[in-house]
Amino acid sequence: MAEATSTGRFSLDLHDPQAALALSGPAEANLRQIQALTGASCVxxxxxLVVNGRPAQIERAAAVVELVRPLWSEGQDVTEVDLRTALTALDTGRRDDHAGMNRQVLARSQRGTLLRPRTLRQKAYVEAMQEHDLTFAVGPAGTGKTFLATVLAVRMLNDRAVERLILTRPAVEAGERLGFLPGDLQQKVDPYLRPLYDALHSLMGAEKTTALLEKGVIEVAPLAYMRGRTLSHAFVILDEAQNTTSAQMRMVLTRLGEGSRMVVTGDVTQVDLPPGQTSGLVEAASVLDGVDGVAVCRLTSADVVRHPLVQRVVDAYAARDRSRAGMGRSAPVSRRSLPG
Structure with a gap:
């Protein structure tokens, strides 16, 4: 129970050691973060939990703690992103949206972690995938574009809303040099598909993933395998789509068959195509924005849910690119990407 006093003090009985550990974070890092965000001292x-400070500071700190209650009360880790998202919801009058986000549990990982959107834009992205047959997710590395799509795909497969999952991405980095790599074609392209395997393993475990791959219920394949096919009753994820050409993007979008859903993800700042070649993702997100049945979701560095340093890296490169553009020089378009 929370208790506020007239002496500038607020206390909250957390009841459970796991809840206390989840809220405070490693070495009480979350409590220091709450203090940095609100100015209130948290001990x-x-x-x-004892919160001290001026009344306005205490009110903000207590509200942030309450907004992330669905996480720490279940012993789920609270991160810096969760705290910042809660404060943003508080400051922008979006408490109800935040509460809905916390109720939006999509699945439970093999490690027991409840998988849900962690930012308000991620919440909007999940809702777009649920409501539209074709969704584009554009944003920097670490914003959960591919992982959230995979979580929803597995959930729909388990609910029998689709019959199979198809995960694909271009192998642009290898280009024409695939033939020089050892092994058959699947072995050559596997390194480029590894992030998709990793997401499946975290959701279902390696053994079940392998069994479904062998049965053809899950297909992980390079983009070239999609030509000439009709993808019916499937959940299709096209990852790293910034590396598709205009022709490749049009080809894969027109593969969508009856009872299917497609999610296209990518980071338009990390294009590996030859200089001067237009990214199919950039073009499609522009051409199809506003088309009935299509959603275009744009995530930002504020939605990065990896290590906190990733957000600062993304912001630093974005600032550099804006500076170069301001000086009349074009920003580089060919950088090796971290999968999103």
Missing amino acids: LRGLE
Whole structure:
């Protein structure tokens, strides 16, 4: 139970050691973060959280703690992103949206982690995938574009809303040099598809993933395998789509068959195509924005849910690119990408 006093002090009984650990974070890093965000001092005394400061500071800190209650009360890790998202929802009058985000549990990972959107834009992205047959997710590395799509795809497969999952991406980095790599074609392209395997393993485990791959229920293949096919009753994820050409993007979008859904993800700042060649993702997101049945979701560095340093890296490169553009020089378009 929360208790506020007239002496500039607020206390909250956390009841459970796991809840206290989840809220405070490693070495109480979350409590320091709450203090940095709100100005209120946060101290954990046993299972009691004590907040001190000016009344306005205490009110903000208490509200942030309450907004992330669905996480720490279940012993789920609270991160810096969760705290910043809660404060943004508080400051922009979007408490109800934040509460809906916390209720939007999509699945439970093999490690027992509840998988849900962690930012308000991620929440909008998940809702777009649920409501549209074709969704584009454009944003920097670490914003959960591919992972959230894979989580929803697995959920729809388990609910029998689709009959199979098809995950594909271009192998642009290898280009015409695939023939020089050892092994058959599948072995040659596997390194480029590894992030998709990793997402499946975290959701279903390696053994079940392998069994479904062998049965053809899940197909992980390079983009070239999609030509000439009709993808019916499937959940299709096209990853790293910034590396598709205009022709490749048109080809894969027109593969969509009856009872299917497609999610196209990519980071338009990390294009590996030859200089001067237009990214199919950039073109499609522009041409199809506003078309009935199509959603275009744009995530930002604020939605990065990896290590906090990733957000700062993304922001630093974005600032550099804006500076170069301001000086009349074009920003580089060929950079090796971290899968999103």
